[in-house]
Amino acid sequence: xxxxxxxxxxxxxxxxxxxxxxxxxxxxxxxxxxxxxxxxxxxxxxxxxxxxxxxxxxxxxxxxxxxxxxxxxxxxxxxxxxxxxxxxxxxxxxxxxxxxxxxxxxxxxxxxxxxxxxxxxxxxxxxxxxxxxxxxxxxxxxxxxxxxxxxxxxxxxxxxxxxxxxxxxxxxxxxxxxxxxxxxxxxxxxxxxxxxxxxxxxxxxxxxxxxxxx
Numbered sequence: 704x705x706x707x708x709x710x711x712x713x714x715x716x717x718x719x720x721x722x723x724x725x726x727x728x729x730x731x732x733x734x735x736x737x738x739x740x741x742x743x744x745x746x747x748x749x750x751x752x753x754x755x756x757x758x759x760x761x762x763x764x765x766x767x768x769x770x771x772x773x774x775x776x777x778x779x780x781x782x783x784x785x786x787x788x789x790x791x792x793x794x795x796x797x798x799x800x801x802x803x804x805x806x807x808x809x810x811x812x813x814x815x816x817x818x819x820x821x822x823x824x825x826x827x828x829x830x831x832x833x834x835x836x837x838x839x840x841x842x843x844x845x846x847x848x849x850x851x852x853x854x855x856x857x858x859x860x861x862x863x864x865x866x867x868x869x870x871x872x873x874x875x876x877x878x879x880x881x882x883x884x885x886x887x888x889x890x891x892x893x894x895x896x897x898x899x900x901x902x903x904x905x906x907x908x909x910x911x912x913x914x915x916x917x
Contacts, residue, residue, distance in 0.1 A: 718767075719766060719767075726770065727770075727774065730757075730760075730770065730771045730774045730775075731774060731778050733757060733760065733771075734756075734757050734771060734774055734775040734778065734779070735778055735779065741779070741780045741781070741782055741812070742779045742780070742781050742782075743781075743782060743783070744781050744782065744783040744793070744796045745783050745784055745792045745793060745796075756775065757771055757775060772804070772807075773807050775807075776804050776805075776807035776808050777807045777808065777809050777840060779810075780810040780811070780812065780843075781808050781810065781811050781812070782811070782812035782813070782814065783796065783811075783812075783813060783814070784813075784814040784815075784816060784849075785813065785814070785815050785816060785817065785818065785819055785823070785824065785828065786816045786817055786819070787816065787817035787819070787820065788817075788819065788820050789819070789820050789821070789823065790819050790820075790823055790828075793828070794827075796831075797827055797828065797831045802834070805831065805834070805835050805839060806834070806835055806838055806839030806840065806841075807839065807840055808835060808839065808840065808841055809840045809841060809842050809843060810841075810842075810843040811832075811835070811841055811843070811844055811845075812844075812845045812846075812847070813844070813845070813846045813847070814847050814849045815846060815847065815848050815849055815871075816849045818867045824867045824870065824871075825866055825867060825870055829870045829871075829873075829874060832844075832874050833873075833874060833877070836874070836877050836879050836880060837877075837879065841879075841880070842879065842880060842881040842882065843880070843881065843882040844874070844875065844880055844882070844883050844884070845882075845883075845884040845885075845886070846871065846875065846884070846885050846886070847886045847887070847888050847906060848885075848886070848887045848888065848909075849888045872912075872913055875913050876913055883910065883913070884908070884910055885908070885909050885910045885912060885913060886906045886907060886908055886909060886910075887906070887907050887909050888906050888907075
């Protein structure tokens, strides 16, 4: 019998030896949400519910953690729903511990069913969104007013300028935003006076309202 072939030593592949731009492309392919790039922020206290969240990679080492965390939040679109009540499911997303992640988000979609209880929109939600714009990367914002009763009319047929509405207009008018869309879901007879909106099951663009004087 002849001498056995010597074993070939295979060097381990060192991922971090790849150029940063190639690593970034791999990260983007890894963390992009399979659901058209849209991720729900409401249940963020349970991150394991997000199949695209890169838990294992974040635990690999400190360098990968810092590289991939930012890419996850900046390369996915996020949406959330504000409901009547205390909106406790949103508190983890608004907490100071989550601020660095919030500031990486570039695209946000808000479903506004109600303004929330106890000045939730004014005192908790609006400041967080304004910080995401001013101190973060938020540049694309879409707001869908998702319940007809959220739109209330005066006798002159115009929207009542509540504190919440003023705060929402201020956010949407921020010059740092590159794309802003304001829509109303289920609004019928929208321009008629003294008519309470009724559901139609459709979204109507009301972005023009942002340019109306307060």
